[in-house]
Amino acid sequence: MLRDSRLSFTARGILVYLLSLPDGADIDVRKLADRHPRVGRRGVQSAVDELIAAGYYVRRTRRDDHGRLRTETFVTDTPQVRVAASDHQPGTGDPGTQAAGTLPSVDKNSGKNEDKTPPASPPREGGDEHLTQASRLLARLAAVDSRLRLSGKQVTALAPFAAEWLRRGATVAELTDALCQGLPTRVYSAARLVGDRLHRKLPDPRRQWQSYADCAGDCGRPLPANQDQGICAACAGLAPTPEPTPTPGSAADLTGAGAQLVASIRARRALTARA
Structure with missing residues (x-):
């Protein structure tokens, strides 16, 4: 202030x-x-x-x-x-x-217990898991701090804003901390305060990393992005088996400057052993 x-x-x-x-x-x-x-x-x-x-x-x-x-x-x-x-x-x-x-x-x-919500238009809704999880979180805020007790109507109005946090990659713990930490001494309207923090502290979307499942066959290669289980096309006989990735060979496989360097090192070791 x-x-x-x-x-x-x-x-x-x-x-x-x-x-x-x-x-x-x-x-x-x-x-x-x-x-x-x-x-x-x-x-x-x-x-x-x-x-x-x-x-x-x-x-x-x-x-x-x-x-x-x-x-x-x-x-x-x-x-x-x-x-x-x-x-x-x-x-x-x-x-x-x-x-x-x-x-x-x-x-x-x-101004206590006024049922007012932020003027911003709510994010997209659609009976998804994020909206359900956000509603449960808002309804339980009073268990964390009794000053943040919300009515059922207030929870319904604020849930789309909280769900947007979860869609952007925020965890339940992070959202709870953002709403409950650093509260003023007096909270005159829990709905106003929660709505203000949901709108003002909305995080940027986090980068979502793509995960890949492994082939259930003998190759152990990762499956395509849109396949969560089963075997790859090569193990199913629908595609040729990819060439194995070359691995570092032994000293005997070296040629040119590499072979000369290995020979020089071996010669020095031999001289040291004789001495």
């Missing part, structure tokens, strides 16, 4: 201050400017805009049981994935009491 190069030093300082406030604290731009006179109201508003753009400061508008619009706000030390705005517009009702141009009460817990 403090090393996020997207944030100015003013925005980082205000974020640290907001995180230190108790849940439900009543704070707005004017009050922040009063407590930080050197920054000023315009500077505070600009810093808050930075926090919103970076995902540290999140607003959500909803209608309460009395039909009034309420804006819930929470701040977090982990940037949250921004979700595209919904086309749904709140119904009619009495307007809320929030004054224009001010920040609503800051509640660092109002």
Whole structure:
């Protein structure tokens, strides 16, 4: 958080201050400017805009049981994935009491357990083994860290992203470490955090090495790439037997400069033995 190069030093300082406030604290731009006179109201508003753009400061508008619009706000030390705005517009009702141009009460817990997933389009699906394995892994994350408890709906939404890791060659252990290691002190939304890491840390595809089965006949040669078992064409009599690979011969097989070198070495050994 403090090393996020997207944030100015003013925005980082205000974020640290907001995180230190108790849940439900009543704070707005004017009050922040009063407590930080050197920054000023315009500077505070600009810093808050930075926090919103970076995902540290999140607003959500909803209608309460009395039909009034309420804006819930929470701040977090982990940037949250921004979700595209919904086309749904709140119904009619009495307007809320929030004054224009001010920040609503800051509640660092109002974003807990939100069922939001990354805006990126999911990778290809298709009832394969990777998708099944990814779903099981996500459902068991809470056993590794209770802060990463996901609902069944969240697991279904995130499984295609996790399956893409496995398709690219990542192991279950590597994927689990990427999701569970280095968690922030507080996790306000497990689905958001897991979705962000799946998208942001997606590895490049690993090179897949082709393996070949050995011929079950006497030759022991590797079978063609598309044949997993059985004998080769030569052992089946469908193709001529390949010429054996030449192997290094004995000294007697050497000619030319090689034969002269061997003869010289033998002569020196003979002289040494006589001496």
